[in-house]
Amino acid sequence: xxxxxxxxxxxxxxxxxxxxxxxxxxxxxxxxxxxxxxxxxxxxxxxxxxxxxxxxxxxxxxxxxxxxxxxxxxxxxxxxxxxxxxxxxxxxxxxxxxxxxxxxxxxxxxxxxxxxxxxxxxxxxxxxxxxxxxxxxxxxxxxxxxxxxxxxxxxxxxxxxxxxxxxxxxxxxxxxxxxxxxxxxxxxxxxxxxxxxxxxxxxxxxxxxxxxxxxxxxxxxxxxxxxxxxxxxx
Amino acid sequence: xxxxxxxxxxxxxxxxxxxxxxxxxxxxxxxxxxxxxxxxxxxxxxxxxxxxxxxxxxxxxxxxxxxxxxxxxxxxxxxxxxxxxxxxxxxxxxxxxxxxxxxxxxxxxxxxxxxxxxxxxxxxxxxxxxxxxxxxxxxxxxxxxxxxxxxxxxxxxxxxxxxxxxxxxxxxxxxxxxxxxxxxxxxxxxxxxxxxxxxxxxxxxxxxxxxxxxxxxxxxxxxxxxxxxxxxxxxxxxxxxxxxxxxxxxxxxxxxxxxxxxxxxxxxxxxxxxxxxxxxxxxxxxxxxxxxxxxxxxxxxxxxxxxxxxxxxxxxxxxxxxxxxxxxxxxxxxxxxxxxxxxxxxxxxxxxxxxxxxxxxxxxxxxxxxxxxxxxxxxxxxxxxxxxxxxxxxxxxxxxxxxxxxxxxx
Numbered sequence: 001x002x003x004x005x006x007x008x009x010x011x012x013x014x015x016x017x018x019x020x021x022x023x024x025x026x027x028x029x030x031x032x033x034x035x036x037x038x039x040x041x042x043x044x045x046x047x048x049x050x051x052x053x054x055x056x057x058x059x060x061x062x063x064x065x066x067x068x069x070x071x072x073x074x075x076x077x078x079x080x081x082x083x084x085x086x087x088x089x090x091x092x093x094x095x096x097x098x099x100x101x102x103x104x105x106x107x108x109x110x111x112x113x114x115x116x117x118x119x120x121x122x123x124x125x126x127x128x129x130x131x132x133x134x135x136x137x138x139x140x141x142x143x144x145x146x147x148x149x150x151x152x153x154x155x156x157x158x159x160x161x162x163x164x165x166x167x168x169x170x171x172x173x174x175x176x177x178x179x180x181x182x183x184x185x186x187x188x189x190x191x192x193x194x195x196x197x198x199x200x201x202x203x204x205x206x207x208x209x210x211x212x213x214x215x216x217x218x219x220x221x222x223x224x225x226x227x228x229x230x231x232x233x234x
Numbered sequence: 235x236x237x238x239x240x241x242x243x244x245x246x247x248x249x250x251x252x253x254x255x256x257x258x259x260x261x262x263x264x265x266x267x268x269x270x271x272x273x274x275x276x277x278x279x280x281x282x283x284x285x286x287x288x289x290x291x292x293x294x295x296x297x298x299x300x301x302x303x304x305x306x307x308x309x310x311x312x313x314x315x316x317x318x319x320x321x322x323x324x325x326x327x328x329x330x331x332x333x334x335x336x337x338x339x340x341x342x343x344x345x346x347x348x349x350x351x352x353x354x355x356x357x358x359x360x361x362x363x364x365x366x367x368x369x370x371x372x373x374x375x376x377x378x379x380x381x382x383x384x385x386x387x388x389x390x391x392x393x394x395x396x397x398x399x400x401x402x403x404x405x406x407x408x409x410x411x412x413x414x415x416x417x418x419x420x421x422x423x424x425x426x427x428x429x430x431x432x433x434x435x436x437x438x439x440x441x442x443x444x445x446x447x448x449x450x451x452x453x454x455x456x457x458x459x460x461x462x463x464x465x466x467x468x469x470x471x472x473x474x475x476x477x478x479x480x481x482x483x484x485x486x487x488x489x490x491x492x493x494x495x496x497x498x499x500x501x502x503x504x505x506x507x508x509x510x511x512x513x514x515x516x517x518x519x520x521x522x523x524x525x526x527x528x529x530x531x532x533x534x535x536x537x538x539x540x541x542x543x544x545x546x547x548x549x550x551x552x553x554x555x556x557x558x559x560x561x562x563x564x565x566x567x568x569x570x571x572x573x574x575x576x577x578x579x580x581x582x583x584x585x586x587x588x589x590x591x592x593x594x595x596x597x598x599x600x601x602x603x604x605x606x607x608x609x610x611x612x613x614x615x616x617x618x619x620x621x622x623x624x625x626x627x628x629x630x631x632x633x634x635x636x637x638x639x640x641x642x643x644x
Contacts, residue, residue, distance in 0.1 A: 050640075059536055059635045080540070087538020094639065098533035102243035112537050114236045160537075 007068075008167050008200045009033040009056055014065035016051050016223075021063075025051040027223040028065070033202060035167060038194050040214035041204040048223040049204035050172055056202060057090055057170045058082040070167060087115055091161025091199070093171035093190075097153045099145040105156045106132060106141040109163050116164060131159040134196065135189055151182035155189065162193055171203040175210055187213050237543060241550035244523065245558075255519040256559040262512040263563025263615045264570065266505060267608060271571035271601035272579070273501050277494050278602050281487070286364040287426055289486040290331075290455035291464045292471070294321075294478040299452065304337050307407040307445055307452075311478055314451035318358075321456055321471070328459050329361025332451035334441045338404035340384070340434060342392040349388075350433050351404055353441025362457045365424055365435065372396035372420030378439045381419035385430030389421050396420060402434065406446040414444055425597050454478075509614070513622040520552050520626030531630050532638030541631035548630045552623020553616060560615040564608060571601045 009032070016026040026048045033039055041049040054060040055067055058074050067074045070089050077085060086092075091112070099108045109128040113119045119127075132138045135155040137148075145153050154174060161169045171190065175183030187203075187210050194201050203210065211217050219226040245252050285291060294317065296309040311317065314332045322330040334353035339346055356375045360366050366374045375383050382400060394400060396418055403413040416436070424430055442450065458464060464482035472480045484491060524531070531544055578598030 054636050057536065059639075083535070083538055083540055086536065092533070092536045094533060096529070098529055098639075100240070100530060100534075102240070102247055111236075111534075115538055115540075115543065 006035050007032050008035045008070060009202070010066075010068040011052070011056065012066045012068075014052070014055060014062045014067060016048075016055060016060070017063045025223050026055075026062070029220075029223070029225055030065075031218060031225070033200060036194065036198045036200055038191055038201045038215045039203070040211050040217040041202065041220060042206060042211045042214075042217045043220035043226075044206055047220040049206075049220055051223075052220070053170050053172050053202065053204050056168075057092065058086050087112070088164075089166050089168060091164070091166045091169040093154070093157050093161050093169060093174045093203075095173040095176045097145070097150075097157045097177070099153055099156055099160070101145050104142050104144055105137065105148065105152075105159075108145070108156055109159045112160060112164050127163055128159070131163045132156070134162075134193065135159045149182075150178050151186065154178060154182075154186050158186070158190060158193065162197060162199060165197050166199060169199050169201050171201060173205055173207075174203055175205065175207050180209065183207060184209050184213070237546045237550050238554075240547050241554050244527075244547075244551050245554055248523070248526075251519055251522070252555065255515045256555055256562065258515045259512045259556065259559035259615060259619065260562035260566065262508045263560050263611060264567035265508060266611045266615075267564065267567025268571050268574075268601065269504065270501065270607055270611065271567075271575065271603055272599060273497065274602040274604060274607065275575065275600050276497075279600060280490060280494070281483075283426070284487040284490055285461070285483050287424055287429060289481075289483040290362050291458040291461050291483055292456040292467050293481050293486065294454040294471070294475065295481065296452065297477070297479050300479070300481075305452075306405065307336060307447065307450075310334075310407075310447070310450045310452055311454060312450050314454055315449050317454050317475065317478075318451075321454065324467075326459050326463055326467070327456050329358065329457040331355065331358040331362040331455050332438065333359070333453045333455065334438060334445065334447070334450065335452045336404045336441065336445060338402055340388075340392075341401040341403070342394050342398070345392050347388070347392070348432070349402070351402060351441060351444075352433055352435050353438040353445075354435055355438045362455045365422055365433075368422050368424045369420045370423045372418070374420055375435060375437050376419075378437050379419070380414075380416055380440060381437070382416040383420045383422055383435040384418055385433060386421040386423040387427060387430045388432070388434075389418070391431070394418055402436075402444075404444055406444065407450075408446055410446075412444050412446070414440075416440075505614075509618045512615075513618050516552055516555060516619050516622035517625060519555070520548060520623045521629065523551065524548060524626045524630045527630075528638050532635050535635045536639065545627040545631040548627035549620065549623050552626070553620050555623075556616040556619025559619070560612045563615065564612060567611075568603065568608065571603050574599075575601045575603055 011029055011031040014026055014029045017024050029052060041052055043049050055062050056069065058069065069085065072085065074082065100111065103111065106128045109132060110124045113124040113127060129138055129141060132141050135158055137152055137155050140148060140152060148156065175186055178186060190201050193199065205211060294311065296311055299305045299309040302309065318330055318332050321327060336351045338349055338351045340349045356366055356377060369383065370386060375381060382402065384394065389395065399415050399417050401413055401415045403411055406412045422430065442448065456467065458467060464484065468480045468482050534544060578600045580598050
């Protein structure tokens with residue numbers, strides 16, 4: 001049973017418009033996401049998946065409505081506070097990985113810890129190696145991203161998102177640039193990580209293999225949750 | 235630390251571009267080191283030359299003599315030897331000399347030229363002036379002898395050689411014309427064309443005899459151990475001996491000092507142009523880097539990097555480029571300048587032109603290498619690099635994260 005206390009994200013009547021209201025990306029979306037869930041925002045291109053993900057990730061602000069993340073109303077935060085909130089509580093996985101090409105896999109994973117206080121050089125290194133081991137590429141820790149395959153790069157990105165053990169990881173089309181087999185392996189890995197660490201994964205995807213592996217999928221069509229799509233946790 | 239490490243590695247990301255920009259900046263620094271070295275060399279050499287051949291550090295002259303085009307011997311310092319003795323024994327005076335300058339004519343066969351006849355005591359004159367160090371043929375003057383030292387260009391133009399006899403005629407103090415035929419004992423070549431063409435040197439006693447004077451001079455000159463004290467010495471002597479005019483080299487070489495100031499302005503403009511060009515190169519490199527890494531910047535900001543941290547990353551990149559390029563520039567510029575500071579840059583026939591333009595240099599310029607100047611150039615190069623990166627770093631830290639991630643645009 002879902003209660004207010006175990007929610008990591010609470011979205012209420014969120015509207016997002018662009019170009020002075022001419023484009024309505026989201027039209028009154030409401031959604032509750034409990035801690036430790038594995039939820040997929042599904043829907044065709046332009047349905048508002050990425051927009052909703054960006055709003056939940058405090059990367060953008062809604063035109064109307066409220067979003068509460070770990071009990072904090074995002075509208076009440078200024079840019080600096082939003083940055084700190086992201087730094088401490090959210091891991092990001094991007095469609096095209098966005099690893100820093102001049103850093104090795106391990107250094108990329110250490111990066112989020114470098115901007116958090118309380119981490120020594122050794123503890124950062126240990127944590128990075130530990131998570132790289134969990135995602136199965138510890139032996140490639142000293143390789144640069146260009147020396148890794150797409151699947152391996154996405155594993156590094158997953159490790160980077162999880163290294164600080166955040167309550168939420170947001171993954172925008174994490175399998176879009178991977179072949180089918182690798183994509184499935186990445187989703188399975190994310191689920192396994194969720195089980196081990198307890199982080200809530202919120203992904204956006206229109207890949208049926210991702211959606212069918214998701215525990216909960218929220219179908220978005222034209223910026224609204226499709227009531228027939230099922231899966232909206234209310 | 236992290237931003238520095240990232241900046242360092244990012245520099246090698248587009249190696250060719252970084253190297254090209256670095257080379258431009260390094261060349262700018264190297265050219266600056268060399269050009270400022272040459273400029274300082276000219277200033278130093280020129281001023282030293284003016285002091286050593288014309289003005290001394292402090293000089294006493296008869297009142298009003300400087301205002302006359304052809305001053306006569308009625309404008310003179312009587313009892314000059316007692317004044318000379320007094321100033322020679324002052325603290326901080328390295329040397330003192332008296333000279334008697336008279337406008338006259340020099341005859342050789344059918345040739346005749348206007349000359350300035352300068353009576354000197356060789357030993358004491360050497361303490362203040364350097365003319366006698368540049369006797370290039372024959373020998374220098376001996377006190378009290380009947381002989382003359384003339385400039386090599388003058389000798390050449392009159393077809394005179396060492397040992398030949400020339401006639402010198404001056405108007406003596408009482409007003410009568412007084413000719414004397416003297417052997418040429420040596421030729422001097424100071425490198426100052428005008429002076430070498432027009433000045434002839436006699437022992438002071440010979441000149442005094444010709445001028446029918448007993449103890450007189452047209453100048454008493456001082457060389458100080460600390461040139462900076464020239465003004466103080468002048469002030470003190472002006473109070474003690476108000477009957478003569480006292481001047482420092484700064485007063486007497488005011489045209490040259492003005493020229494130095496003007497030249498510095500010209501150099502500043504050249505430096506400015508050079509640095510703007512280098513800055514454009516750095517700014518372009520950094521802007522391209524920001525443009526290429528927009529998605530990465532978006533990702534870093536999404537991960538929780540503050541805008542200031544992103545900004546510092548790019549700023550450090552520009553500064554590091556400046557650090558390396560600056561060091562490379564110094565590695566090129568310093569040895570080059572040092573080489574020419576030892577071997578000189580030959581001016582050849584341009585010496586005459588430079589002298590005519592009021593630049594009192596000899597036949598070669600010796601660039602100066604000053605640690606302070608090099609330090610300033612290096613810091614200046616760094617500042618240019620940092621400033622040029624500022625705009626790009628500001629651009630990197632601005633803009634919407636979502637747009638950066640989606641469109642790769644800031």
